Amino acid sequence: MDVVILAAGKGTRMRSALPKVLQPLAGRPMLAHVIDTARALDARRVCVVVGHGGEAVAAQLGDSGLLSVLQEPQLGTGHAVQVALPQLPDADRIMVLYGDVPLIGAGTLRRLQAAAGGDALALLTVTLDDPAGYGRILRDASGRVTRIVEHKDANADELKVCEVNTGILVAPAARLTDWLSRVGNGNAQGEYYLTDIVALAVADGVAIATVQPDAAWETLGVNSKAQLAQLERICQRNIAQRLMDDGITLIDPARIDVRGELQCGRDVEIDINCVFEGRVELGEGVRVGPHCVLRNAVIGAGTRIEAYTHIDQASTGAACVIGPYARLRPGTVLGEAVHIGNFVEVKNCNVADGSKANHLTYLGDADIGRGVNVGAGTITCNYDGVNKHRTTIEDEAFIGSDTQLVAPVRVGRGATLAAGTTLTRDAPPDQLTASRAKQVSIPGWKRPLKKQ
Numbered sequence: 001m002d003v004v005i006l007a008a009g010k011g012t013r014m015r016s017a018l019p020k021v022l023q024p025l026a027g028r029p030m031l032a033h034v035i036d037t038a039r040a041l042d043a044r045r046v047c048v049v050v051g052h053g054g055e056a057v058a059a060q061l062g063d064s065g066l067l068s069v070l071q072e073p074q075l076g077t078g079h080a081v082q083v084a085l086p087q088l089p090d091a092d093r094i095m096v097l098y099g100d101v102p103l104i105g106a107g108t109l110r111r112l113q114a115a116a117g118g119d120a121l122a123l124l125t126v127t128l129d130d131p132a133g134y135g136r137i138l139r140d141a142s143g144r145v146t147r148i149v150e151h152k153d154a155n156a157d158e159l160k161v162c163e164v165n166t167g168i169l170v171a172p173a174a175r176l177t178d179w180l181s182r183v184g185n186g187n188a189q190g191e192y193y194l195t196d197i198v199a200l201a202v203a204d205g206v207a208i209a210t211v212q213p214d215a216a217w218e219t220l221g222v223n224s225k226a227q228l229a230q231l232e233r234i235c236q237r238n239i240a241q242r243l244m245d246d247g248i249t250l251i252d253p254a255r256i257d258v259r260g261e262l263q264c265g266r267d268v269e270i271d272i273n274c275v276f277e278g279r280v281e282l283g284e285g286v287r288v289g290p291h292c293v294l295r296n297a298v299i300g301a302g303t304r305i306e307a308y309t310h311i312d313q314a315s316t317g318a319a320c321v322i323g324p325y326a327r328l329r330p331g332t333v334l335g336e337a338v339h340i341g342n343f344v345e346v347k348n349c350n351v352a353d354g355s356k357a358n359h360l361t362y363l364g365d366a367d368i369g370r371g372v373n374v375g376a377g378t379i380t381c382n383y384d385g386v387n388k389h390r391t392t393i394e395d396e397a398f399i400g401s402d403t404q405l406v407a408p409v410r411v412g413r414g415a416t417l418a419a420g421t422t423l424t425r426d427a428p429p430d431q432l433t434a435s436r437a438k439q440v441s442i443p444g445w446k447r448p449l450k451k452q
């Protein structure tokens with residue numbers, strides 16, 4: 001079986017420069033969701049029909065082994081499928097999917113595929129309380145499908161039908177090619193309707209099967225930002241349900257957003273309003289406090305991420321305590337039992353086991369050994385305005401509060417830097433280094449008095 005994904009529509013109602021099918025759902029383009037589902041079906045080939053913003057869509061597809069074809073102008077859904085067919089020579093069966101119907105499930109599609117067998121036409125239909133706008137499925141007295149009528153072409157009786165066409169179907173390829181060559185555009189929209197193949201199939205004596213989706217929301221399409229938001233909620237609800245099925249504790253499954261892939265070990269607990277982007281791995285027993293953002297991060301077992309922490313392209317070892325209000329930026333690699341506290345920013349640093357920076361600190365481009373204590377208000381001056389330089393702090397060093405380390409510079413093993421030090425040369429191991437001006441007290445000094 002080959003899959004054709006229709007994605008040529010304008011998406012006018014999105015009011016966006018980004019083509020509709022590239023609008024993100026759970027952090028990935030809608031179209032990517034549909035492509036993944038097609039792949040899950042072991043489709044032999046997948047051909048995406050692009051139109052408006054076709055270059056952007058094609059660029060997004062990259063060299064993923066997908067076929068794409070430009071439909072210009074767009075003369076209707078039947079025309080769109082017809083444009084794709086030459087890309088799929090020797091096809092046996094064709095499934096038609098839609099780039100703006102992103103939540104369609106592989107389970108439903110497998111049943112549709114099975115219902116089509118080798119030579120039937122299988123339609124995915126759904127019964128709606130409010131069928132307005134959709135094509136209606138018309139059946140004869142014995143319940144056999146006779147044709148589909150579009151809303152704009154339907155009469156009053158036909159409009160009462162609540163079983164509607166989702167647009168998704170599986171058809172025998174040779175028949176489909178023939179039917180599409182016979183479809184005309186004499187209808188209310190002046191379009192070549194894919195739906196018109198149904199009446200032609202009936203006339204040709206081809207069996208027509210209908211299948212209903214596992215869940216009605218699978219067939220929801222996106223035409224507006226409001227519908228996109230509605231599908232985002234459904235998608236997030238499904239992700240949250242899967243996480244809970246896997247044993248993850250979510251304090252509120254309605255308040256988590258996963259925009260990528262979240263992998264969790266056992267007994268992970270996630271508090272409210274956390275956002276996970278890209279690929280995030282949480283080890284066994286990790287606890288994530290409320291309002292955290294984690295993007296492309298690996299968090300070691302037993303680590304606690306406290307409230308309002310932001311982690312981007314960083315990793316921690318086991319049993320760390322991060323935050324509240326910490327920021328781990330790209331290139332941060334923390335060992336085990338590292339503590340990074342409030343208002344501490346760490347970028348492109350290695351911090352070895354048991355080291356702590358608990359308050360108000362900037363660590364950038366540094367290699368920090370084991371058991372180091374970084375006092376409050378410490379700053380690595382890593383940037384001279386042109387180049388970045390590294391700071392090295394060896395094991396067991398103690399960095400006094402309010403210290404500036406002017407890189408490149410090295411603090412030796414077991415060294416102590418006095419509070420307030422501005423370190424411009426290396427500090428030798430095991431010694432106290434201080435750069436403070438000597439403290440003076442002036443006897444008899446008086447505060448100035450206000451002039452009368």
Ligand code: UD1
Nearest residue numbers: 006007008009074075076077080134135165166167193194
């Ligand atoms: C279509 C169906 C209708 C069904 C409904 C379900 C037809 C004629 N009608 O109607 O029975 O109930 O979907 O949502 O098929 N597209 C192209 N090229 C085109 C035209 C459309 O790629 O020339 C794509 C659009 O981007 C869109 C999809 O096909 O993703 C459906 O097109 P649209 O015009 O929205 O169809 P509907 O009028 O909603």
Ligand code: CA
Nearest residue numbers: 076077189191
């Ligand atoms: Ca239309």
